[in-house]
Amino acid sequence: MSKVLVSDSIDQAGIDILSQVATVDVKIGLKPAQLLEIIGEYDALMIRSSTRVTQEIIEAGTQLKIIGRAGVGVDNVDVPAATRRGIVVVNSPEGNTIAAAEHALAMILALSRHIPDANASVKRGAWDRNSFVGAEVYKKTLGVVGLGKIGSHVAAVAKTMGMKLLAYDPFISTERAEQIGCQLVELDLLFQQADYITLHIPKTPETTHLINATTLAKMKPTARIINCARGGIIDEVALAAALKAGKIGGAALDVFESEPLGESELRSLGKEVILTPHLGASTAEAQVNVAIDVAEQIRDVLLGLPARSAVNIPGLGPDVLEELKPYMQLAETLGNLVGQLAGGRVEVLNIRLQGELATNKSQPLVVAALKGLLYQALRERVNYVNASIEAKERGIRVIETRDASIRDYAGTLHLEATGTLGTHSVTGALLGEREIHLTDVDGFPINVPPSKYMLFTLHRDMPGIIGKLGSLLGSFNVNIASMQVGRKIVRGDAVMALSIDDPLPEGILDEIIKVPGIRDAYTVTL
Numbered sequence: 001m002s003k004v005l006v007s008d009s010i011d012q013a014g015i016d017i018l019s020q021v022a023t024v025d026v027k028i029g030l031k032p033a034q035l036l037e038i039i040g041e042y043d044a045l046m047i048r049s050s051t052r053v054t055q056e057i058i059e060a061g062t063q064l065k066i067i068g069r070a071g072v073g074v075d076n077v078d079v080p081a082a083t084r085r086g087i088v089v090v091n092s093p094e095g096n097t098i099a100a101a102e103h104a105l106a107m108i109l110a111l112s113r114h115i116p117d118a119n120a121s122v123k124r125g126a127w128d129r130n131s132f133v134g135a136e137v138y139k140k141t142l143g144v145v146g147l148g149k150i151g152s153h154v155a156a157v158a159k160t161m162g163m164k165l166l167a168y169d170p171f172i173s174t175e176r177a178e179q180i181g182c183q184l185v186e187l188d189l190l191f192q193q194a195d196y197i198t199l200h201i202p203k204t205p206e207t208t209h210l211i212n213a214t215t216l217a218k219m220k221p222t223a224r225i226i227n228c229a230r231g232g233i234i235d236e237v238a239l240a241a242a243l244k245a246g247k248i249g250g251a252a253l254d255v256f257e258s259e260p261l262g263e264s265e266l267r268s269l270g271k272e273v274i275l276t277p278h279l280g281a282s283t284a285e286a287q288v289n290v291a292i293d294v295a296e297q298i299r300d301v302l303l304g305l306p307a308r309s310a311v312n313i314p315g316l317g318p319d320v321l322e323e324l325k326p327y328m329q330l331a332e333t334l335g336n337l338v339g340q341l342a343g344g345r346v347e348v349l350n351i352r353l354q355g356e357l358a359t360n361k362s363q364p365l366v367v368a369a370l371k372g373l374l375y376q377a378l379r380e381r382v383n384y385v386n387a388s389i390e391a392k393e394r395g396i397r398v399i400e401t402r403d404a405s406i407r408d409y410a411g412t413l414h415l416e417a418t419g420t421l422g423t424h425s426v427t428g429a430l431l432g433e434r435e436i437h438l439t440d441v442d443g444f445p446i447n448v449p450p451s452k453y454m455l456f457t458l459h460r461d462m463p464g465i466i467g468k469l470g471s472l473l474g475s476f477n478v479n480i481a482s483m484q485v486g487r488k489i490v491r492g493d494a495v496m497a498l499s500i501d502d503p504l505p506e507g508i509l510d511e512i513i514k515v516p517g518i519r520d521a522y523t524v525t526l
């Protein structure tokens, strides 16, 4: 019989499901060294947010087939390490949506009416009605940062309380935002106009310290900020300083840069600050939902069935995966690339499957392309199971065409993304059995393997331009690994594709565009 380790507190409903197919050991509060010592015995690990599943734990888990996170965020699991070991990582993308949204709404009202401090004062024996005069949310402006599952529900409820809604989410269509009653705006405008700012975004390199001294300075001195998403999106030192200086009105935080929260200035602040110990998902209902959702997936995987919410590649059936894997990597890379070239919000994705890819079996390639396209928005939370649904929810129209005729390669994939900032296209193929090559960018023929950091330019094909760009990059200490120019006619327009060793330093794109003859430049990280 399989063995499952449950190392965080999980609702009994989940344990009952696991017990149908496995011996279940519940061991809560294990130290990392203790987990490391015993993990080798287990086929599955079920966790919430307290257990950190590091690469070391994954490597010691020689029998592990699946790690189940009873919740949304998988940032406490080293997903790439699990993927490399072929371990499925599953989560419960929707089980605690309502709980987290309601916690954010409770924070908005509690902050406005000083509920925690007023309650504490009555319990101390006082009857002080003057210190706790609050503010109404009716007709106030709520700025929702991240209009996904939780953000949308917060917005919908806030609407019914008579709040005016602004939202910032670069990956959501205007139509989708309007359906929820939100006006999509740029982040700066949201910061300037909102009375309440609520964060519902993942923590990514782009969102880390999104709220910092500079952005706090843009807010109204009465603005109240709520974070029930992830610690680290707010710079807590800057927030405490802004609150102390009266530069913003208040803050309610459920999540922290380091959990449990240690020494912090935030603890010393008064009724303008509410702190809760990561309780967003802590409702009886959500805990039953996530426990059942994840336990069912662990049960299925232990029985050899696919998981419905796998966040990494082994969630696909092994046969399909083996056959299509190289082409799926091609599709995902092209999706990621065209998404970054298009920038902004993509509204239409045209996918052309050519040659041997033009079969019904290649449907997973469309999903892989969408997964790549949505990676900038959702990071590791977009997977092969949810990519199509996520694209649909973002209002992205997907148009597929299949053309069985064989051109230069046995099979090519062409993606064209049209968004708020224009249209871009990329084509790619496999060289040999698995080497990915870009064969066309924006209609210009090239032949380069993609690399982690790339720079693309659109320029006039004229003498000296390559040298000027090379010198400019050199002056910023950027090392070029390879470079190729694609053109259709001599001295017409051309595209240059450069592989560079490191990310492009900030500000250099503006300099590149100033080089005479260069019309546009794009940097991408794959």
Ligand SMILES: NC(=O)C1=CN([C@@H]2O[C@H](COP(=O)(O)OP(=O)(O)OC[C@H]3O[C@@H](n4cnc5c(N)ncnc54)[C@H](O)[C@@H]3O)[C@@H](O)[C@H]2O)C=CC1
Pocket (backbone or CB within 6 Å): 072, 073, 093, 096, 097, 100, 145, 146, 147, 148, 149, 150, 151, 168, 169, 170, 171, 172, 200, 201, 202, 203, 206, 207, 228, 229, 230, 254, 255, 278, 279, 280, 281, 282, 376, 377, 378, 381
């Ligand atoms: N406090 C708690 O106990 C809980 C916290 N969470 C956290 O709440 C957050 C939101 O979760 P969901 O709504 O389920 O996720 P979701 O994936 O449905 O929505 C996230 C939204 O953020 C948007 N986004 C991504 N990058 C962005 C950026 N740079 N700027 C603006 N928008 C951006 C995406 O387009 C997406 O619409 C996650 O961080 C999750 O881990 C979730 C459940 C419980």
Ligand SMILES: O=C(O)CCC(=O)C(=O)O
Pocket (backbone or CB within 6 Å): 048, 049, 070, 071, 072, 073, 074, 096, 278, 279, 280, 281, 282
């Ligand atoms: O398990 C918990 O209580 C944390 C929930 C959470 O943060 C999530 O699901 O992302």
